[in-house]
Structures are given as C-alpha cells and as structure tokens.
Amino acid sequence: MEVTLLIEATDDSFRILEDARERAEGLLGTAVKLTSETRQMEEQKIQSLLKGAQEVKSGFQNFVAAFLILMVFWAMLSGKFDSFHLTLGVICSIIIAYLTYNLLFANVRVGDTRVIVQRFLRYIPWLLYQIVLANFHVAYLALSPKMPVDPQIMRFDTKLESDISWVTLANSITLTPGTITMDIRNGEFFVHALSKKVADDLNTGEMEDRIAHIYMEADHIYVQDALDVARIYVALRKHV
Amino acid sequence: MIRSSDDIIIGTVARVMIPFIQLFALYVIMHGHHSPGGGFQGGVILGASLVLLLITHGIDETKRLVSEKGIAIFGSAGLLIYSGIGLICLILLGNYLDYSRLYILLHVVPAKARSLGILGIETGVGFTVMAVMYSIFLDISTGGELPEDEEE
Numbered sequence: 530m531e532v533t534l535l536i537e538a539t540d541d542s543f544r545i546l547e548d549a550r551e552r553a554e555g556l557l558g559t560a561v562k563l564t565s566e567t568r569q570m571e572e573q574k575i576q577s578l579l580k581g582a583q584e585v586k587s588g589f590q591n592f593v594a595a596f597l598i599l600m601v602f603w604a605m606l607s608g609k610f611d612s613f614h615l616t617l618g619v620i621c622s623i624i625i626a627y628l629t630y631n632l633l634f635a636n637v638r639v640g641d642t643r644v645i646v647q648r649f650l651r652y653i654p655w656l657l658y659q660i661v662l663a664n665f666h667v668a669y670l671a672l673s674p675k676m677p678v679d680p681q682i683m684r685f686d687t688k689l690e691s692d693i694s695w696v697t698l699a700n701s702i703t704l705t706p707g708t709i710t711m712d713i714r715n716g717e718f719f720v721h722a723l724s725k726k727v728a729d730d731l732n733t734g735e736m737e738d739r740i741a742h743i744y745m746e747a748d749h750i751y752v753q754d755a756l757d758v759a760r761i762y763v764a765l766r767k768h769v
Numbered sequence: 770m771i772r773s774s775d776d777i778i779i780g781t782v783a784r785v786m787i788p789f790i791q792l793f794a795l796y797v798i799m800h801g802h803h804s805p806g807g808g809f810q811g812g813v814i815l816g817a818s819l820v821l822l823l824i825t826h827g828i829d830e831t832k833r834l835v836s837e838k839g840i841a842i843f844g845s846a847g848l849l850i851y852s853g854i855g856l857i858c859l860i861l862l863g864n865y866l867d868y869s870r871l872y873i874l875l876h877v878v879p880a881k882a883r884s885l886g887i888l889g890i891e892t893g894v895g896f897t898v899m900a901v902m903y904s905i906f907l908d909i910s911t912g913g914e915l916p917e918d919e920e921e
Contacts, residue, residue, distance in 0.1 A: 595788065599788060599789070599792050602789055602792055602793075603792060603796060606792075606793065606796045607796060607800065614799075614800075617799050621792060621795040621796070621799065622792065624795075625788055625791050625792050625795065626788070628791075628834055628835075629787060629788040629791065629834070630788075632784045632785075632787055632788065632822075633784070633785060633788050635784060692777050692780070692781045693781055693785075695777055695778075695781075696777065696778050696781040696782060699778050700778070710778070712776075713776075713777045713778065
C-alpha cells in the first residue's frame, strides 16, 4: 500500500516537473521571439534611415557635381569673368543643374568618378591608334585591284552592364573605320564589318575589355561590392 | 502618341547632352546684347532641347521636367516681362521700350540701364519662344490629345 502511494507521489512530482519545464520552455521561446522581432525592427529602422540618408546625400552630391560641370561649361562659353556675368552663370547653372541632374546622372553605378575620368582620358590615345591602324587597312582594301572585301554582319553579347558603357563601345566601334554599330538590343550588339580582319579584331574583345576597365564593370564588380559592404558595415557599427 | 525611343545610343547621348544644350541656350539669351544670338535664338535652342527630350524619353519623363501648365505659365510670363518692361518705360515718361529711362529705377547710368533693359526683354522673349515652340510640337505630335484627356 505504502509502496503504491510512494509511486503515485513520485509520478505526480514528475508530472509537475514536466509541466514546469514545458511552461519555462514556452516562456523562453516567446522571449527569444520577442527579442528577435525587436532586433529585426530596429535593423529595418536603421536600414531605412541609412538608405534615405544615402539617397538624399547622393542626390545632393549629383546636384553639386552637375552644377560644377555646367559652371565650367558656362565659363568656357562666356569668357567674361566680371561679377555680373559670373552671377548670371551661377544662376543659370543652378537652374539647369536642378532641372536635369537626374538626367545627367541616371544609371550611375557606385564608383569613383575621378578614376573613371582618368581611365577614359587614357583610353582615347589607344582608340586614336586603333583608328589609324584601321584607316590603313581600309585604304588597302579600297586601293588593291582585287578589292578583297568580305562584308558581314556579326552579333555578339556584351559583358558590359550600363547604358553609358554600351554607348561608349558602340561609338568606339563606329569611329573605327570598317566597322559600324547598327543596333543594340538588350545588350546584344549588331555590327557591320567590312572584312574578316576587322571582324576578327573586334572579336578578340580588347576594346570591350578596355571599356569594362574604364567603367569598372564585369571583372571589377566584385571589388566594388566588397567596398560597398565595408562601407555599410562601418555605418552600422557607428549607429549600433 | 510619343513613346520613349528604344534606341539606347540615341537615348543615352540625348540624356547627357540635354543639360549642356539648355545651358548653351541660356548663354545665347544672356549674351545676346554683345554677341550673336538673343532671345529668339536662345528660346528656340531651349525649345529644341525639350523636343529632343520628348522624342527620346517619351512624354512622361518630359512632364516630370516641365508640365503643360508650367509651359503655359512660362509663355505668359515671358510676354508679361516683355510688355511690363515696355510699360514701365512708358510710365517713366519715355517711349514704349525706351530702356534708358529705367536708370531712374535702377540707379545706374542710362547706358547701363539700356543694357540691363534689353537683357530683361530678351529673357522674356526666350521664355515665350521656348514655351510656344514646345507646345506647338506637343500639339502636333499628340494630335491635341493628351494622356489626361484619355483617362477622364
């Protein structure tokens, strides 16, 4: 009799213990959920704050950059540096920059503009050299009695990503004698080539590589991503 | 109805060129009194930049820059500036558009007042020519039917 009582008592105590454990687990779970929710909310808040600030900042930076570019253009046009004409220039540049900075800096990827300008200036001599070479080739084609032309339309997918780099490539191709860009459709170039040699030259992709280098695209995207992540990390550490 | 052009080269080059075209137009207007150019020429260049934007980027993008109401206001404001300056000269006991009388208001020598007066006149002319150029093109290209008319 006493043994059965004892067993029942132990069973009861076990049951109570299990209940308590379940209750504690439930409490712990809700607590964890709450903290994670609040943390998520805080993170979202910080993120939206950061994003908004960044947008405003980059918009203002673009406005100032557009104003400076337009002011230099005005000074080049006007050539008068008395206070009256400079004031007119400042007013006009502010108006035009405010109206059109969105147009001038649409689709600009994150990147250092100074580096892009430097690389672009270094690209121009190379392009001129290529144009001279192609000139000699086209002159040879035109002057040789057999006229060994082999006109063809080639199409290739480009690895470039932004519209400005597409346009740079398309205009470089058109500027080089013997090749003409006919159309760009969704990153696919349609190019008319005068002979097999110019088509092969284009197919080596050196021009495309150089333009990707200017605008830090294709191979350079990973480096830029790492830099972006580092900047966001630093900003988050400052806030938290 | 004008949609945005699907040619990437034309769209991108136009997008980069438009701010410079507009600034050049303002330069032509502002330097009209001592170099070739003036209100009409500058206004036409300004209107042409808007037409270029309309052709390449479509009507929605152009409306974000300047609405039809804004264009109407610009056209009327240009006329108001022109006739207003002329009328002020008349009130100051001169002939209509006799800018040298403006020296009483501006406190400068009459020659300078003449220069500033013609600058104001050319600004007004530029505004009006730009607005009229653009609205004529808009009316022709849309056949007089604007998107908000279709919605209603």
